[in-house]
Amino acid sequence: MLKDLFSKRRRYATILSEQAKKEIPEGLMTKCKQCGTITYTKELKKQLMVCAACGYHFPVTARERIEMTLDEGQFFEYDSDMVSKDPLGFPDYPQKLKQDMEKTGLHEAVITGEGTIKGYPVVIGVMDARFRMASMGSVVGEKITRAIERAIQKRYPFVLFSASGGARMQEGVLSLMQMAKTSAALAQLDKAGILFISVLTNPTTGGVSASFASLGDYNIAEPKALIGFAGRRIIEQTIRQELPDDFQTAEFLLSHGQLDMVVHRQEMRDRLADILDIHAHVHAERRGK
Template sequence: MLKDLFTKKKRYATIPSERAKQEVPEGLMTKCPSCRTIMYTKELKKNLNVCASCGHHHRMSAYERMESLFDEGSFVEYDKDMIGKNPLDFPTYEEKLEADRVKTNLNEAVVTGEGDVNGFPAVIAVMDARFRMGSMGSVVGEKITRAIEAAIEKDYPFLLFSASGGARMQEGVLSLMQMAKTSAALQKLHRNGGLFISIMTHPTTGGVSASFASLGDYNFAEPGALIGFAGRRIIEQTIRQELPDDFQTAEFLLKHGQLDRVVSRKEMKKVLTTILDIHQHA
C-alpha cells in the first residue's frame, strides 16, 4: 500500500478531438516572427498589420494597402481583368497562375488605379507578394506602364509600392524587357514634370529593385524591409567578404544614402499627404 502511494502514475498526452479543433477557427491568432508575441489577427489588421509589441511590419495585401491610404469610396481600379499567358510554353506555368488567382483573388501581382489621399488625387500601383512572390512578368510591366501613362495624361502624382522577388523566370527575356519599359515610362513622366514616389516594402529585390523601384523623386521604405539585387550569399562569394548583419535592410540603405527616409506604415498616409500638398501648390 505504501509502495502504491509513492509510485508515479503514468501520464499520457491527449490528442484534441476534431470538435475541439473546430472550436478554434483557422487564422484567429497570429504569431509575430520578430518578437514571437501571439495576438488576435483582427487586432493586428486594425493596427495596419504592424505588431503592437515590437513594431514589426507584417505583409499587407494590395487591397489592404489601398484601404489604408485612399479616402473611402475614391479608389477606381485600372485593368483589373488583365491576365497573363504562357508565351514561352513553360511547363505548368498556367496551372500555377490559376492557383495563385484562386488563392489571392487577384489576376496578377500588381493592382493599379487612382484615388484620393486626404483629398489629393494620385495614381497608384501596389505589388502583392502573395501572387508569384510579386515577380514581374509581362502583365505586371504593362499594368505599371499604363498607370504611369494615366498619371501623365491626368497630371496626377504616381505612387508605387513595390514588393517583389524580381523578374519572373517563366517569361524569360519578356520579363526582363519590363525593366526597360517601365523605366522609359518613368522618364517620360519626369520630362512632363510629374511626381513619382517609390515606397519599397518587404521584399524588393532583383529586377524590380534595379528598375522602377529605385527611380523615385522620393525613395522611401518600410522599416526592416529587405531591399537589394543579388542575394547575400552570392555577394559574399563574389567579393569574398562577410557582410554586416543588417546588410540590404531599409535602415542600412538609408545610412548609406540610397533612401530618403524609412517611414512607418502608420505614418505613411500623413507623409504622403504632406508631399502631395507641397507639390500640388508648387
C-alpha cells in the same frame, strides 16, 4: 509550519487538449514571426498589421494596402482584366497562374488605378507578393507602364508600392524587357514634371529593385524591409567578404544614401499626404507666376 510557508510550489503549464484547439476558430489569433507575441487578428488589423510589441510589419495584400492608403471609397481600378499568357511554353506555368488567381482573387501581381489620399488625387500601383512572389512578367510591366501614362495624361502624382522577388523567369527575356519599358515611361513622367513616390516594402529585390522601384523622386521604405538586387550569399561569394548583419535592410540603405526616408506603416498615409501637399503648393505657386 515555517517549512510549509517557504516551500517551493510547483507551477504547471496548461496545455490545450486537441478538442479545445479545434474549438478555437482558425484565424482568430496571429503570432508575430519576430517576437512571438500572440494578438487577436482583429486588433492586429486595427494596428495596420504591425505588431504592437516589437513593431514587426506583417505582409499585407494589395487590397489591404489600398484600403490603408487611399480615402475610403475613392479608388477606380485600371486594367483589371489583363492576364498573363505563356509565351515560352514553360512547364506548368499556366496551371501555377491559375492557382495564384484562385488563391489571391487577383488576375496578376499588381493592382493599378486612381484614387485620393486626404483629398489629393493620385495614380497608384500596389504589388502583391502572394501572386508569383509579385515577380515582374509582361502583364505586371504593362500595367505599371499604362498607369504611368495615365498619370502623365491626368497630371496626377504617381505612387507605387513595390514588393517583388524580381523578374519572372517563366517569361524569360520578355520579363527583363519590362525593366527598360517601365524605366522609359518614368523618364517621360519626369520630363512632364510629375511627381513619382516609390515605396519599397518587404521584399523588393532583383529586376524590380534595379528598375522602377529605385527611380522615385522620393524613395521611401517600411522598417526592416529587405531591399536589394542579388542575394546576400552570392554577393559574399563574389567579393569574398562578410557583409554586415543589417545589409540590404531599409535602415542600411537609408544610412548609405539610397533611400530618402524609412516610414512606419501607421505613419505612411500621413507622410504621403504631406509630400503631396508640399508639391501641390509648389505647382500652384509656379502657375501663379
